[in-house]
Structures are given as C-alpha cells and as structure tokens.
Amino acid sequence: MTDEKVKWNSNLSFLLAMIGSAVGLGNIWRFPYVAYTNGGGAFLIPYILSIIFLGIPLLFVEYGAGYKFKSGISKIAHKINSKYEYIGWFIQASPFLILTYYVVVVAWDLIYVPLSFFKGWGPKPEEFFTNTILQNSADPSGLFSIAIYVLIALIIVWAIVWFISHRNLNDGVGKANRILTPLLFICMIIIVAFAVTLPGASLGLTTLFTPDWNSVLNPNIWVAAFGQILFSLSIGMTITLAYASYLPDETNIPRSALTVAIANSSFEVFTAAGVFSILGFMSTTNNIPIGELVSQGTGLAFVAFPEIFNVMGTLGYVIGPLFFLCLLFAGITSNISIIEPLALSVQDKFNISRSRAVSIISIVAFVISLLFATTYGSTLLGVFDTFVNQFGLLLNVTLQTILIAVIYGLDKLLPGINKNATFLKLGKKWILLVTYIIPVISFILWIQAVFTNVIFVDSATMIVEFILLMIMLILPYILTRATPKSGDY
Ligand code: PHE
Secondary structure (H helix, E strand, C coil): CCCCCCCCCCHHHHHHHHHHHHCCHHHHHHHHHHHHHCCHHHHHHHHHHHHHHHHHHHHHHHHHHHHHHCCCHHHHHHHHCHHHHHHHHHHHHHHHHHHHHHHHHHHHHHHHHHHHCCCCCCCCHHHHHHHHHCCCCCCHHHHHCECHHHHHHHHHHHHHHHHHHHCCCHHHHHHHHHHHHHHHHHHHHHHHHHHCCCCCHHHHHHHHHCCCHHHHHCHHHHHHHHHHHHHHCCCCCCHHHHHHCCCCCCCCHHHHHHHHHHHHHHHHHHHHHHHHHHHHHHHHHHCCCHHHHCCCHHHHHHHHHHHHHHHCHHHHHHHHHHHHHHHHHHHHHHHHHHHHHHHHHHHHHHCCCHHHHHHHHHHHHHHHHHHHHECCHHHHHHHHHHHHHHHHHHHHHHHHHHHHHHHHHHHHCHHHHHCCCCCCCCCHHHHHHHHHHHHHHHHHHHHHHHHHHHCCCCHHHHHHHHHHHHHHHHHHHHHHHCCCCCCCC
C-alpha cells in the first residue's frame, strides 16, 4: 500500500539524488556544444542569468509543491481542483516518453564501456556505430528487424533500472545515487585532469571560453541559454517535485535548491573544459580546425571521441573507459529519477505498492522502448526526442507554472519553503516573477520551438509526431477517468 510516511533517510541522499538526476547526458554532451555555438565565454552571461531568473525560481516551485502536497503532480492537480487532474497526467506524458528512449541511449553507452578498454570500435568509429551497432536504416520497414547488440544492452539497462527503482526509496534510489553520483564526479575530475595536460588543450579552452561579446545581443543565444537551463535542471519533468515530496520537515529548501543548481552548473562548465581540451588535442595533432570537430550528442560520444581515443595512444585506454563510465553513471541516475514521478502518481491514484507501480511502468516503457532496438530505432528516437523536448517539456513548464502559480497561488507554498530557511527567504519578488513573467517567457519559447522544430518537418516525421500527440492526449484521459483506489482522491 502507499506508504505516506516514506522519507529520505538523510539530506545527503536527497541532495545526491537531485544532483544525480540533474547531471545527465545533457551536461556532458550537450552543454559544451551549446556554449561554443552560442558565443563561447559570452554565453555565460545569459546562462547565469537564466539560472538565477528562470532555473532556480522554477526549482523552488517544484520543491515547494512536492514538499507541501507530498504527492505527484496528478494528485496535486486533482487537489487544486478535480477538473485539473487531466493536466496533471498530461504533464506526466512527456517524462514517460523520455523514459522510453533515454534508456536506449544509456544502452548504446553500455555497449561502449567494454569496447573502450580495447578500442573495439576499430579504425572507423562512424561506420562502426552506424552499421554495426545501430544497423541504421532510414526506412520504416526497419521497425521489423532487430539491432541485436542494442536489444541485449537495453535488456541489461532495464534490469538495472528496474532493480534500483522497485526497491524502497532509501535502499534503491537513495543508495544508488550515494554510490553513482560521487563516482561520476570522481571519474569526471580524473578525465579533466588528464585532458587539460594534453598538447593542444589550451587551444580548445581558448576556443570554448573566448567571448564573442556581440552575441549577447542576439536573442537566439538567450533562447539557447533558457533551453539549456530548463533541460539541465530537469524542469518540467516533475522529478524535483517527486523527490521533494519525500523531504523531511526540517529541510532548508532554499539552501538545498541552490546547492543542486550550483553543483549541476559547475559540473557542466567543468566538463565542457575537459571536452574542449580533448577537441583541442585532436585539432593540434591532426591539424583539423576545431570547428570541424565540434559536435554534440551521439556524434560526439560515439564518433568524434572514439576517433580521438584512437589517436591518443595509451592514454586513450584510460580516458576512453572513464568517459563511457561517466555517461553510464550520469544516464542511470537520470533514468531512475524519471521513473520516480510516474511511480508516485500511479501509487497515489491506485493505492498500490511502490514496487508494483515501478514494475508496471517499467514493463510498459520497456515494450515501447523495443521500437528503438530495431534498425529504424535511432531515426525514430531522434523524432521522439525533438518532439518531446520542443513540444512537450516547454509546454509542461508553462502548464505547471500556470497550475501551481497562477491558479493555486505561490503564497500558499511560501510558509513551507521558508520554514527552515536561513540566509535566503523567498517573498513577493519570486511570486511576481513566477506568476507573471515566467509563464509568458516559457509560452513564447514554446511557440518559437514549435514553429522551428515541430511543424515544418517531412511527412514520415509528421506521422510519428501525430501518433505521439495522440498518446500524450489519450493516455492522460484514460488515467484521469480510471476509478481511484485511494480514499483521499
Ligand atoms: N538533466 C538531465 C540531463 O541533463 C535531463 C534528464 C533527466 C533527462 C532525467 C532524462 C531523465 O540529461
């Protein structure tokens, strides 16, 4: 049965879980690219301002709501007014879809962990990744043929994720993060320490951090900074809200939120220094302009980096495995965090045990994730990712702030947030910012994202987007209409 009293057994467990969730693949393979392509050192200005005026204020909303209601977003929406329950479930649809493909990316990485010990990707990493691992086909008929390595790795990752998440909070999520989050930081520190000593590292660092001051006036850079912060702090996925619902009464919420935001951003700026030192090394060694080497996402992790490890000699056998282990730890801690809000909402409504809720969600998400273990999988994954990020998450931020700030009222969250606050207490300015300014900004960002990345696409993408939209609309409807098994619904 739902154990209403489940709490983090220590503040450290909670903080490490929050940091483990925020620090994900986005910090390692997205931030360096976004910073470089958006003004380099000058990007730090919109970036830091976005943390202060967008990221942290929104973190406080999720902290405050989770802490006050001690439940997931669907039940919160229901409690605010039962007619809003649908919005609560709608908000959960995007994290659910992310869950179905994020595990697959972690699975790709899992394949590279053993390979990295002997540079098993061979002399042509790009061909290896596309043809051997993904067996990539751009034709939808590829949905009927399995990419076997991906499938095996996927089953292993699901087993790990399920095993951690189905246990009780402190023995599962708490313990995993107490081990994996520090390990992730240690591995990254070793990588960066080696990376900055490589020949050419200073070229990489100057390329990354040299400010292009004119760019600060370019609105696109501000949009990029907002987007990076929302994604990096996992805002709009209701993870923070779920984790905060298990906080003990004596928590100092402002201090905790600031710690998470600072740790997350320090990690990503630090990582970017490592990534660019490594790119600088490649540029110097092989005489390739650094601009031609810079990439993000899978192109960086599974193509550019293996190529660099190939020319790095023995050091490649150290940095390579550490790099793929970092991605693995970062991926797993983010993965388990995204199951949490879903499991919490299912427990809230259907009054089943945590273990059962996690098992049901894992099985359904596992079945969907099989689509990505086919040879059409990586193409499909790209469409899922763009749609959920550009359409789903930005809309979530808008809906969530409207629901909690505009409709419910942030003043009701203030006593909880400020209860144990010491140096920072929230007040009117935070309420005004979140109630009147942020929903407008996030709505404008959403419109902009929909017009640039969602509407003008080819017809195959359009069909997938339509199916996703239907899932996002229908699944929440079914869950809203389902009869609650819990008395206080
Ligand atoms: N902040 C995470 C990242 O940078 C975002 C995320 C969290 C994605 C949880 C998926 C699951 O990768």
